[in-house]
Amino acid sequence: xxxxxxxxxxxxxxxxxxxxxxxxxxxxxxxxxxxxxxxxxxxxxxxxxxxxxxxxxxxxxxxxxxxxxxxxxxxxxxxxxxxxxxxxxxxxxxxxxxxxxxxxxxxxxxxxxxxxxxxxxxxx
Numbered sequence: 220x221x222x223x224x225x226x227x228x229x230x231x232x233x234x235x236x237x238x239x240x241x242x243x244x245x246x247x248x249x250x251x252x253x254x255x256x257x258x259x260x261x262x263x264x265x266x267x268x269x270x271x272x273x274x275x276x277x278x279x280x281x282x283x284x285x286x287x288x289x290x291x292x293x294x295x296x297x298x299x300x301x302x303x304x305x306x307x308x309x310x311x312x313x314x315x316x317x318x319x320x321x322x323x324x325x326x327x328x329x330x331x332x333x334x335x336x337x338x339x340x341x342x343x
Contacts, residue, residue, distance in 0.1 A: 245278075255282040257304065260290055265311050268304075 255275065259267045272280065287300035313330050315321050318339050320330040 253282045254284040254286050255279055256286045256288065258288050258291070259304065264304075264307055268308055 255271075257268070257271055259271075285301055285304075287304045289300060289303075311317070313320050315330065315333070318333055319336045321333040323329045323331050
């Protein structure tokens with residue numbers, strides 16, 4: 220009877236190792252530290268982001284950490300530049316000016332996919 224918990228623990232450890240191996244193989248969780256560096260110009264945020272994302276593999280984009288550097292402003296990234304990047308990028312992407320999204324109604328600050336978004340070319 221005392222041998223049962225030990226066997227269950229061994230089965231659990233084996234299954235956990237299999238899961239970690241499967242995730243690592245597919246690029247979701249690597250055993251080594253992985254990061255993707257985004258060097259961005261503040262006045263070309265969409266263009267730079269698009270260029271970096273489109274030139275990267277899907278596995279690379281699943282990096283554990285995104286390191287953001289603005290206009291060659293070197294410094295320690297404790298999450299502030301990364302947070303600023305996602306905040307500014309989302310504001311730009313959802314801006315109705317680009318035609319991908321439109322306001323849901325007059326005076327509202329919520330957006331929906333624009334009916335004209337399919338006619339926008341694949342260029343920024």
